[in-house]
Amino acid sequence: MRLKGSIYAAWELRAPWGMDLPEGPFASFHLVERGRCTLRTSHGVHHLEAGELVVLFEGQAHLLLSSSQASVVPLAQLVERHPLEGGVRRVEGAGDPTRLVCGKFAAEGEQDARMLRGLPRVVHLGQRKLASLPALRTLLDALAHEATSSAPGAATATARITEALFVQVLRALLLDTEEAPPGWLAGLREPRLAEALHQLHLDPARHWSVGELATRVGMSRTRFALLFQERIGQPPMAYLMSLRLDLAAQHLRDGEESIGEIAHAAGFASQSGLNRAFHRRFGQTPSAFRKATTR
Structure with missing residues (x-):
C-alpha cells in the first residue's frame, strides 16, 4: 500500500466545543493526548479518553464533541477562527481542557484506496488495548511531541511517524481476536x-x-x-480482476507506457480486453482516464 501520512491539526480546546469534520478520500485519525471527548458517526458513538486513538478508515463525516450537548461548528470555520499558535489551534472556553492531534492516511492509487475501504469503518484503540501494544504507544507519544514541535524537520518527522503508525494499526487489527468483516x-x-x-x-x-x-x-x-x-x-477471479484493473489505473496515471503495454503487464490478453473491463469498472476508457488524471 502506498499511503501518505500527515497531521492536519493539533488542537487545545476547552469545553464546551464541537467540530463537524466532512468526509474525504482518506482515513482520518484522532489521538486524544489529554482530556476526553466523544466521537459520533452515522454508525455509532465512541467515548475517547486520554491516550486513546481512533481511526476512521472510510473517510466518513463525523463529529468530535466535548459532550453530547455541545453545539457543533464546521471544521473549516474553526480553522478560520483559530489560527495556528506555535503549531496548535486553541479554542477557549470555561470548561475542562482537551488536547487532540488529528491527521490522515491518504491513499495514492486505486488499489490503495480500495484496500483502505476494506478495513473496519471505525477502529477505537483504547487504553487497555494500547497497553498490550508498546510499539504503538511509543509512536503515539512521539507523534504528540512532534506535532507541536518547532524543531527543524518536525513536519518530516510527523509524516514518517504517521506512516509507521498505519503499519502498527494494521498489525493491531491482524492480531485482534474479534471477527473481521469480509475483506x-x-x-x-x-x-x-x-x-x-x-x-x-x-x-x-x-x-x-x-x-x-x-x-x-x-x-x-x-x-x-x-x-x-x-x-x-x-470470488478469487473477481478479486484478481479488481487487482489488475487497479494496477492498470496506477500505470495510466503514473507511467508512460502505451495502453497496449499496460494491458500486457496487468495480465490482459489484449488491449481491447482491458478497454472493455476498464470501462465497466471506471465508466471510461483507459485513454480517457489517462487524460483526466494526468492534467
Missing part, C-alpha cells in the same frame, strides 16, 4: 488465504486459475473457493 484483512487472518493473496499480488499478470491457487495453498478447489468468498467477500 482482505479477514483473508490475511487465515494463513492459507494470506498465501493465496500473496501469490496474486506477487504476480497478477499470471494466468491464474482457482484450481492452481487451491493447489498452491493445499486445499481442494471447492473448499478454497468457498473460503475465499466467505472471508474476502468475492
Whole structure:
C-alpha cells in the first residue's frame, strides 16, 4: 500500500466545543493526548479518553464533541477562527481542557484506496488495548511531541511517524481476536488465504486459475473457493480482476507506457480486453482516464 501520512491539526480546546469534520478520500485519525471527548458517526458513538486513538478508515463525516450537548461548528470555520499558535489551534472556553492531534492516511492509487475501504469503518484503540501494544504507544507519544514541535524537520518527522503508525494499526487489527468483516484483512487472518493473496499480488499478470491457487495453498478447489468468498467477500477471479484493473489505473496515471503495454503487464490478453473491463469498472476508457488524471 502506498499511503501518505500527515497531521492536519493539533488542537487545545476547552469545553464546551464541537467540530463537524466532512468526509474525504482518506482515513482520518484522532489521538486524544489529554482530556476526553466523544466521537459520533452515522454508525455509532465512541467515548475517547486520554491516550486513546481512533481511526476512521472510510473517510466518513463525523463529529468530535466535548459532550453530547455541545453545539457543533464546521471544521473549516474553526480553522478560520483559530489560527495556528506555535503549531496548535486553541479554542477557549470555561470548561475542562482537551488536547487532540488529528491527521490522515491518504491513499495514492486505486488499489490503495480500495484496500483502505476494506478495513473496519471505525477502529477505537483504547487504553487497555494500547497497553498490550508498546510499539504503538511509543509512536503515539512521539507523534504528540512532534506535532507541536518547532524543531527543524518536525513536519518530516510527523509524516514518517504517521506512516509507521498505519503499519502498527494494521498489525493491531491482524492480531485482534474479534471477527473481521469480509475483506482482505479477514483473508490475511487465515494463513492459507494470506498465501493465496500473496501469490496474486506477487504476480497478477499470471494466468491464474482457482484450481492452481487451491493447489498452491493445499486445499481442494471447492473448499478454497468457498473460503475465499466467505472471508474476502468475492470470488478469487473477481478479486484478481479488481487487482489488475487497479494496477492498470496506477500505470495510466503514473507511467508512460502505451495502453497496449499496460494491458500486457496487468495480465490482459489484449488491449481491447482491458478497454472493455476498464470501462465497466471506471465508466471510461483507459485513454480517457489517462487524460483526466494526468492534467
